[in-house]
Amino acid sequence: MGDFSERVAIITGAARGVGEAIAQRLAKGGATVVVADLLEAEGRSVAESIGGHFLALDVTDADQWDQVAKDVRARFGSIDILVNNAGILHMGTLANTSPEIFRRVLEVNTVGPFLGIRAVAATMQEQARGAIVNVASVEALSGMNGLSAYCASKWGVRGLAKAAALELGRHGIRVNTVCPAGGNPAMFGPWFERMAPFMDETLAYVEQRAMPGVVPIETIAEAVSWLASDASGRCTGVDLPVDGGSMAGAWIPGFNTL
Numbered sequence: 001m002g003d004f005s006e007r008v009a010i011i012t013g014a015a016r017g018v019g020e021a022i023a024q025r026l027a028k029g030g031a032t033v034v035v036a037d038l039l040e041a042e043g044r045s046v047a048e049s050i051g052g053h054f055l056a057l058d059v060t061d062a063d064q065w066d067q068v069a070k071d072v073r074a075r076f077g078s079i080d081i082l083v084n085n086a087g088i089l090h091m092g093t094l095a096n097t098s099p100e101i102f103r104r105v106l107e108v109n110t111v112g113p114f115l116g117i118r119a120v121a122a123t124m125q126e127q128a129r130g131a132i133v134n135v136a137s138v139e140a141l142s143g144m145n146g147l148s149a150y151c152a153s154k155w156g157v158r159g160l161a162k163a164a165a166l167e168l169g170r171h172g173i174r175v176n177t178v179c180p181a182g183g184n185p186a187m188f189g190p191w192f193e194r195m196a197p198f199m200d201e202t203l204a205y206v207e208q209r210a211m212p213g214v215v216p217i218e219t220i221a222e223a224v225s226w227l228a229s230d231a232s233g234r235c236t237g238v239d240l241p242v243d244g245g246s247m248a249g250a251w252i253p254g255f256n257t258l
């Protein structure tokens, strides 16, 4: 699905995890893929493996964004797709979330996509064509204790996407958001040890989805690919959960026996 030949795509946070899977998927569809990430060695290696290109980018830096947009346009002729995928997690109660950490999470997860949309919008407007896809989370559709900064940042991305969709729609630019449950376990790395005492209840949460189990990153990449492609031509301002039915509601095992 998705013919991306002659399409140029910038994917942030594509040095690993979900971003890497998205980069592979769009490259398979024929896109010229730009892997934009802080992690240089990993990013270069992903770019090389898919026949793409690496550009160093800190998504919180407006000047770097402008430079990336300028470079991509100069080297490849257009910017057709932007996937705002780079993100960070902080796990901690309100008391264990400092104002600095809260601001940092917003800076990467919300301000980053804002700067990205701002940087590519002029080129996309000139082309009268563009697809922007943000990778948010199911925590952009509901809340979760211990994730105040992350939830706030991901709800912010959804709001940003809707305003941008309205502002840019008449220029042929679509802005959509994918809301996955699950991604790369590496994102939880720093918290694994502290989560160990309650790993059973964490896994039980995953098992109580309409479709139990972890959502594979390839499934998330497929959803992003569809929203980036012409196949979703009149979809804009959409939030697409890719969550095994987490957002469908509560599942109570006994009720299936009534």
Ligand SMILES: NC(=O)c1ccc[n+]([C@@H]2O[C@H](COP(=O)([O-])OP(=O)(O)OC[C@H]3O[C@@H](n4cnc5c(N)ncnc54)[C@H](O)[C@@H]3O)[C@@H](O)[C@H]2O)c1
Pocket: 012, 013, 014, 015, 016, 017, 018, 019, 036, 037, 038, 039, 057, 058, 059, 060, 084, 085, 086, 087, 088, 108, 135, 136, 137, 138, 179, 180, 181, 182, 183, 184, 185, 186, 187, 188
């Ligand atoms: N891991 C999950 O369970 C999960 C669940 C739902 C949504 N998501 C979302 O999916 C996206 C990808 O997450 P992942 O699971 O692949 O995590 P990950 O930690 O494996 O990858 C995140 C990538 O973003 C990059 N990045 C971080 N800060 C950056 C910055 N300032 N500038 C540029 N790049 C930066 C990292 O270097 C890394 O390559 C994130 O937006 C995340 O919030 C993840």
